[in-house]
Amino acid sequence: MTPELTGWRKSSRSAAEGNCVEVALTPQVVGVRDTKDRDGAVLVFPRSQWATFVSGLRARRW
Template identity: 70%
Template sequence: MAPGLSNWRKSSRSAIEGNCVEVAVAPEVVGVRDSKDRDGEVLVFPKHQWTDFVAALRRPR
């Protein structure tokens, strides 16, 4: 796991079944993991790439 990743957050819109991802933000990176497998693999993205990704999701179609 990348250093500094703690305080994992799950979306308030996640399903009751727990089918979602969690994110943790550090100064330079953002980590993403499966909420059902907290000890599993973590995807780590540079913070600017994560910001661009989220902005693209919010853009109207």
């Protein structure tokens, strides 16, 4: 069962071309969806895994 995800926020790194993602946070999980397909699939990750992912992104040199 997927928790109710509300309060979606668009990525601050979204490009003008429309290649955007949105995230929704709950105390247990993080949901990720495509901004252009809000009724489409949602990826759901445990908060601990999301934190590891974001930490890895911040440590990477682009």
